[in-house]
Amino acid sequence: MGANESKIPDAVITAKLAERLRSMELENQRRSPSLDEKDYVYVGEQPALSTLRAGSSDVSIDAAEDWQKELLADPKNRLALAALSSNSLTNILTSRAATIADTQTFNIKIPFEGTPVTNQRSSGRCWLFASTNVFRVALMQKYKLKEFELSQAYLFFWDKLEKANYMLENILDTVDEPLDSRLVQELLSSPVGDGGQWDMVANLVSKYGLVPQSLYPDSYNAQNSSAMGRLLTTKLREDALCLRTMAKSKNPATRSSLPATKEKMLREVHLILTLMLGPPPSPNKKFTWQFYDRDGAFTSVELSPVDFAAQLSKPNVVRALGGTDVSRLFSLVNDPRHEYLRLLTVERLGNVYGGRPITYVNVDMPTMKAACVAMIKRGLPVFFGCDVGKSSDSDMGIMDTELYDYGLGFNISLGMSKAERLMARESAMTHAMVLTAVHVVDGKSVRWRVENSWSKERGTEGYFVMTDKWMDEFVYQAVVDPAFVSEEVNKVLKQEPKALPLWDPLGALA
Structure with missing residues (x-):
């Protein structure tokens, strides 16, 4: 109890820290106005890089001590030090406005979300969970499962x-x-x-x-x-x-x-x-699956795993999915390093030797988002791949580029573009999840509902909310039906793919 009494309240720390950091930002702008390369005028040849680097190749101990002395001379900086060194960075810099705005409310939602929320636990199987969470929706409707x-x-x-x-x-x-x-x-x-x-x-x-x-x-x-x-x-x-x-x-x-x-x-x-x-069932031998449907009726099914999966392309199941055959789904990607409307592949990336190659149709984000909205309107869940660790909080279940204010916290600017993050290996596809709803205002998507596989303890009963801006910056892939993209996009599938090396960021596996 004594320790709790002597601790500065988080709200006070955050408020004073924000005040001090904003003043530091203004002070820094006053002392060091930004200079662009165009502000320099060179007469004759530009100086060699070695000349420009002279005297700046090592870390000066004297300069570091001066920086520290100036920093700690201000009591507000010492308050900032106490806050940032004793608390989680994300707790201090989380935007309250973002957490309020990022709500689980959507005006377009698929009518049937699969249950229960899944849990991949301590494994990297997100792509298997996301894909089976897509597949199960049709099977649950076929067999009337709760x-x-x-x-x-x-x-x-x-x-x-x-x-x-x-x-x-x-x-x-x-x-x-x-x-x-x-x-x-x-x-x-x-x-x-x-x-x-x-x-x-x-x-x-x-x-x-x-x-x-x-x-x-x-x-x-x-x-x-x-x-x-x-x-x-x-x-x-x-x-x-x-x-x-x-x-x-x-x-x-x-x-x-x-x-x-x-x-x-x-x-x-x-x-x-x-x-x-454990020994798995044989792919071609029949299993017996017995269960009660949502009405309490007993059902027994005898099928081989291959035949069980083949149901996903049967006419009655396709009708349940609004006319979509899941075997025809393909990947759109957004990789601004490469030209759009181009088929991409990654050399020597795969699992089944001689099987279906990994291909991506590279499109701009408006094309990808339009296809996702159309899928959700039809009642179809959408498999997608993203860089889940960026600007996100897994406990709150929020993915928002405005969630953390690093500029305010440290007076730094983090402004790489999506293409630059890929080129610098700052970002790549790291996680697969499922889209089940979207909120659209005046024809523009605002936020998306995301089904994750990290248990119902994360986010809102297992579901996350993703802002549209976060989708622009950190979503790389969406798996869609050919019916929900233009003929121009469909024609890309017939191209000879441009092959990227195995170590390319698009070779990252979710």
């Missing part, structure tokens, strides 16, 4: 096995590349990471199908995947070195044994996955 989840662990199992094979095949494809080349090092960096992309989900569902979660629930290692990931990564790196050595051998018998050796390696990966995730 709550339902598809097994994310089932797809996770087969994705890991396919990624292991994909990595080993790419290692064999690149044996003529030096081991320390950027390409080979990139292949070795994260061979079986948890992340993925929409086209990778499409590959898995096409080959292995889907199963209800009740038939293949999460194991401990599905929910806590890091230890399994480290083990598989170490094993596959060792296997990669072995395959490269064998492929370069001058002994014909050694080279001819490559297929058998690789198969043995995959079998060992399969063993690890089976013991840590």
Whole structure:
């Protein structure tokens, strides 16, 4: 109790800090007016960079001490020091106006949101949760279910096995590349990471199908995947070195044994996955799924995982989704580094070797947002990929570029464009979620409702709110139906894709 009494109230700290920081900003502007490059006039040749840098290549201890002395001479700065050094930065700089404005109210919303809110726990499976949260809506309507989840662990199992094979095949494809080349090092960096992309989900569902979660629930290692990931990564790196050595051998018998050796390696990966995730249902053998529908009626379904997934393209299910066949959905991206209306791909990025390649139709944000609004109006959830860690609060469930005022807090300007953030590796697609509602005023989207997979304890019962400006800056992908974009955009799918290197930011897996 005594400690609480002696503590300065947060509201007082925040108010005085804001007052002091604003005065510092004005003082700094008075002392150091901004100068653009155009303000300098050079006569003759411009000075060499080495001349401009003379005397400024190291950190001056004397200057640092002077800066500190001047800073701490002001009692208001000492108050700021007490606040910022003893409290969370985000708590001090959070905009109250933003938290009030970012409400969970929307005038366009899909009529049926899947339940329950899902929880990927300590794993990087967001793309599997987001995609299955899209798929489940049609299945819940078909079977009249109140709550339902598809097994994310089932797809996770087969994705890991396919990624292991994909990595080993790419290692064999690149044996003529030096081991320390950027390409080979990139292949070795994260061979079986948890992340993925929409086209990778499409590959898995096409080959292995889907199963209800009740038939293949999460194991401990599905929910806590890091230890399994480290083990598989170490094993596959060792296997990669072995395959490269064998492929370069001058002994014909050694080279001819490559297929058998690789198969043995995959079998060992399969063993690890089976013991840590549990043996999955066979993709082509029937399972029995029994449940009560929302009216209390008992139902028993016998289908193979492949046939269960094929229902998503059946006419009655397509009608339930407003005429959308989920197998036809494709990815729009917004990458301002590249020309719009261009088909993009990333070399050697995927999971199923020889399967559907990862492709993106690059469009401007108005095109992407218009497609998302049209999907939501039709009652369809939208899978999207973003950089979730920027200007967001996971506890409040707010994604807003105005959420934190770093300029006020530190008198700095953080003004990179979306293209610059990609070029500087400041931003990339890090997380996949689902759009279920949008608020539109005078024909313009204002904020969006986001279904996350971080449990109902985050945000508002598991749902986040995203401002339209945040979407402009940090959303990179939306998966849409061809019917909701123009013929011009659809034609882009027929282009020969522009191939980006594996290490490009668009190669990041959500």
